[in-house]
Amino acid sequence: MRLSFHPRLVNGPFDDPGLFIPFQFQNRALIFDLGDINRLTPKDILKISHVFVSHTHMDHFIGFDRLLRLSLGREKNLAFYGPPGFLENLEGKLAGYTWNLADKYNYPLSLQASEVHPRYTLCRRYRCRDRFQPQRDPVEKPFTGTLYEEPAFRVSAAVLDHKMPCLGFSIRERFHVNIIKDGLKALGLTPGPWLTEFKQALYRQTDRAAKFEAKFDRQKPAKHFTLGALADDIARITPGQKISYITDVVYSQSNREQIVALVNGSDHLFIEAVFLDQDREIAKRKHHLTTRQAGHLAGTAQVKQMTVFHFSPRYMGMEQQLRNEAMAAYERSLCKR
Numbered sequence: 262m263r264l265s266f267h268p269r270l271v272n273g274p275f276d277d278p279g280l281f282i283p284f285q286f287q288n289r290a291l292i293f294d295l296g297d298i299n300r301l302t303p304k305d306i307l308k309i310s311h312v313f314v315s316h317t318h319m320d321h322f323i324g325f326d327r328l329l330r331l332s333l334g335r336e337k338n339l340a341f342y343g344p345p346g347f348l349e350n351l352e353g354k355l356a357g358y359t360w361n362l363a364d365k366y367n368y369p370l371s372l373q374a375s376e377v378h379p380r381y382t383l384c385r386r387y388r389c390r391d392r393f394q395p396q397r398d399p400v401e402k403p404f405t406g407t408l409y410e411e412p413a414f415r416v417s418a419a420v421l422d423h424k425m426p427c428l429g430f431s432i433r434e435r436f437h438v439n440i441i442k443d444g445l446k447a448l449g450l451t452p453g454p455w456l457t458e459f460k461q462a463l464y465r466q467t468d469r470a471a472k473f474e475a476k477f478d479r480q481k482p483a484k485h486f487t488l489g490a491l492a493d494d495i496a497r498i499t500p501g502q503k504i505s506y507i508t509d510v511v512y513s514q515s516n517r518e519q520i521v522a523l524v525n526g527s528d529h530l531f532i533e534a535v536f537l538d539q540d541r542e543i544a545k546r547k548h549h550l551t552t553r554q555a556g557h558l559a560g561t562a563q564v565k566q567m568t569v570f571h572f573s574p575r576y577m578g579m580e581q582q583l584r585n586e587a588m589a590a591y592e593r594s595l596c597k598r
């Protein structure tokens with residue numbers, strides 16, 4: 262199966278957290294957490310449209326400046342999501358620079374930020390042409406778990422505890438569309454950008470009888486189909502992909518329940534495992550997970566693949582031991598179900 266999302270950690274497991282999620286065949290990406298992003302190329306950074314920040318400890322938010330620096334002067338809308346206090350942190354970052362010439366840029370960069378509370382979000386806009394001074398008070402909207410939604414996918418979040426609110430994230434594709442090459446050939450069709458439009462039409466429409474016009478290049482006339490019939494011939498619909506990201510959380514009852522509910526059945530879970538099991542007392546004091554706790558959560562939630570990260574520097578050179586301990590706990594918990 263060809264995947265829509267291709268998530269990868271920006272850095273190694275001892276460095277700043279960040280999960281970069283580029284979309285297949287689209288010049289676009291999301292990112293979960295914004296630590297040091299210097300390992301991403303400018304081209305990749307400019308693909309980012311939505312930024313989901315778990316919390317604003319420095320190792321999760323220092324990449325904001327790099328993203329802003331590259332985006333400045335471009336026609337771009339960037340959306341940010343973060344925990345309670347996020348708007349103040351973002352405004353603090355913006356207040357650290359002088360913007361007296363910012364209204365001279367030809368292209369209008371705009372930032373839309375949402376601060377996520379357990380039952381509501383506060384949204385505010387910051388435009389380059391206004392020197393990033395917000396023109397209105399934050400707008401309150403109800404929050405019931407879904408942070409952001411498009412026809413093809415949605416991003417959900419849970420407000421977790423890290424001795425401060427910290428967000429866990431999950432992205433879920435509604436369904437996945439695989440194109441059958443033989444089906445294309447039988448209809449005399451060739452692949453092209455029209456296939457992206459076809460997929461978008463499938464996500465938007467529930468009516469099989471809806472019309473779809475496949476537009477090719479200038480030489481070739483467009484062809485007309487009904488969406489359902491074309492889908493039967495050239496597409497195979499499979500369950501959508503689910504990718505989840507959990508970091509900086511204490512192993513409490515409430516966190517465990519919320520994490521398992523959020524990440525349940527993920528194709529791939531990225532989860533912090535800061536300490537070895539032998540150091541679980543330190544993990545508790547610092548409000549982080551151990552390898553065993555991470556593995557146990559992943560197994561209990563029946564995730565198909567687990568990647569652990571955010572290792573404490575005290576274990577430098579012991580990556581394999583950390584991974585093995587997490588994997589053993591994951592497999593034990595999977596078997597118990």
Ligand SMILES: [Zn+2]
Nearest residue numbers: 318320321509
């Ligand atoms: Zn951290």
Ligand SMILES: [Zn+2]
Nearest residue numbers: 316318423509
């Ligand atoms: Zn933290």
